[in-house]
Amino acid sequence: PAAAAPAGTKKVIANLFEWNWTSVASECQSTLGPKGYGWVQVSPPQEHVRRSEWWVSYQPVSYRIESRKGTRAQFTSMVDTCHAAGVKVIVDAVVNHMSGQDTPGTGWAGSSFSHYDYPGTYQSQDFHYCGRPGNEISNYGDRWEVQNCELVNLADLKTESEYVRSRLAAYLNDLLSLGVDGFRMDASKHMPAADIAAIKAKLSRSAYIVQEVIYGAGEPITPNEYTGNGDVHEFRYGKDLARVFRSERLAYLRNFGEGWGHLPSSVSAVFVDNHDTQRDFGGVLTYNDRGIYALANAFMLAWPYGSPTVMSSYTFGNRDQGPPQDSSGRTLNTTCYSGWECEHRWPVIANMVGFRNATEGAGVANWYDNGYQHIAFSRTGKGYLTVNDEDFAITGRSYYTGLPAGRYCDVIHGTYSNGTCSGPVITVDANGWFAATVPAHDAIAIHVGARL
Ligand code: LAG
Numbered sequence: 001p002a003a004a005a006p007a008g009t010k011k012v013i014a015n016l017f018e019w020n021w022t023s024v025a026s027e028c029q030s031t032l033g034p035k036g037y038g039w040v041q042v043s044p045p046q047e048h049v050r051r052s053e054w055w056v057s058y059q060p061v062s063y064r065i066e067s068r069k070g071t072r073a074q075f076t077s078m079v080d081t082c083h084a085a086g087v088k089v090i091v092d093a094v095v096n097h098m099s100g101q102d103t104p105g106t107g108w109a110g111s112s113f114s115h116y117d118y119p120g121t122y123q124s125q126d127f128h129y130c131g132r133p134g135n136e137i138s139n140y141g142d143r144w145e146v147q148n149c150e151l152v153n154l155a156d157l158k159t160e161s162e163y164v165r166s167r168l169a170a171y172l173n174d175l176l177s178l179g180v181d182g183f184r185m186d187a188s189k190h191m192p193a194a195d196i197a198a199i200k201a202k203l204s205r206s207a208y209i210v211q212e213v214i215y216g217a218g219e220p221i222t223p224n225e226y227t228g229n230g231d232v233h234e235f236r237y238g239k240d241l242a243r244v245f246r247s248e249r250l251a252y253l254r255n256f257g258e259g260w261g262h263l264p265s266s267v268s269a270v271f272v273d274n275h276d277t278q279r280d281f282g283g284v285l286t287y288n289d290r291g292i293y294a295l296a297n298a299f300m301l302a303w304p305y306g307s308p309t310v311m312s313s314y315t316f317g318n319r320d321q322g323p324p325q326d327s328s329g330r331t332l333n334t335t336c337y338s339g340w341e342c343e344h345r346w347p348v349i350a351n352m353v354g355f356r357n358a359t360e361g362a363g364v365a366n367w368y369d370n371g372y373q374h375i376a377f378s379r380t381g382k383g384y385l386t387v388n389d390e391d392f393a394i395t396g397r398s399y400y401t402g403l404p405a406g407r408y409c410d411v412i413h414g415t416y417s418n419g420t421c422s423g424p425v426i427t428v429d430a431n432g433w434f435a436a437t438v439p440a441h442d443a444i445a446i447h448v449g450a451r452l
């Protein structure tokens, strides 16, 4: 079963990183559905090691759907609630490895484990021992090593073995039986594409697949190898976009995407930042960049390349810091703008999801740039965005949109609902033009779904 690019008319994904299931469910109802997000990506749901850092989620000890984010019943009810709100669910699936603790322990739900023994699930013969120092990956120039050694000490599964493939498929099929719609395949680079294909072939029904393959210059394993299985995360997108915003020119974005050597649009999954890049990739734009971050997301949502994911973070001071949790380690309910950034709710970003949906399928036309930090383009007949990232306002200019004449809500500064706009209204004349001032580091966006 294949399904590249999220299905449906609403394709934008919100990544509610480390949210608990109860909070994901209410967010689907209150915000994701109403704002037009089509999908929510949730953090790994399986049983994990017990510690406070966020990354415990990436150290499975069994495939019980019990984690600090909630119980199996809460997970199931979250999936149902999201579906009722018109939002499909993508699970972050950790399939390359198990835990990385050197000392034996007990997992979140009580399962005993040691580094290479997970009673009832895997035993020592199910893991790779690559024979390099510490069994650790050190040379990303060596394909075999990257796929057969350990990523940061995480016990590396023999994904070539029939037993391991069946066990992984059983886990994913369990999630599908609960209604899950797709999987983010964690650490895909560390598994041969053929192993992922073999696991996918065992799935009980079709599911959206997006694979995490971090592009590395000169590395033998490339994102392109994985496109036969489904979508692939294009890590160059967020890096290049940050560089353009921070130190280059927005004018360079006129051919952003394939023109920059990125993956083919139809299989590319993009984001401004994700949970790893916001911590570990210096220079990427994050919630800390506030207005510029919002503008970068607005560009991503307006620009028809790839399938966009909007990141939603909790506030962190150091890279290992876990999400807000209670004294027994359960993740607390999300409180937006207090301990949690909720970027997906920022008005600019949330309103641009509506722009994405209204302009789906329309090409880019009427590109304009001033050679530097002021750009504009239309999505043929459907929408128009202009971004001014100069340090000065652009005043008294007219923009050719090609849009039908009418009064449109500027969704960067206002929210459209029930036929009214809470912000400025832009009037497009009979010839498709409007005149407006765009302040420094600001934007204007209009689309046919927010026409008064
Ligand atoms: C991923 N994609 O390929 C995840 O997106 C990424 O967040 C995961 O790393 C990684 N692969 C493994 O699934 C995260 C943290 C690591 C953390 C690891 C395992 O970025 O820092 O490692 O999850 O929890 C931590 C310690 C290591 C230690 C390891 C094992 O940082 O020092 O060796 O745990 O105990």
Ligand code: CA
Residues within 6 Å of the ligand: 096, 146, 147, 148, 149, 156, 157, 190, 191
């Ligand atoms: Ca591996």
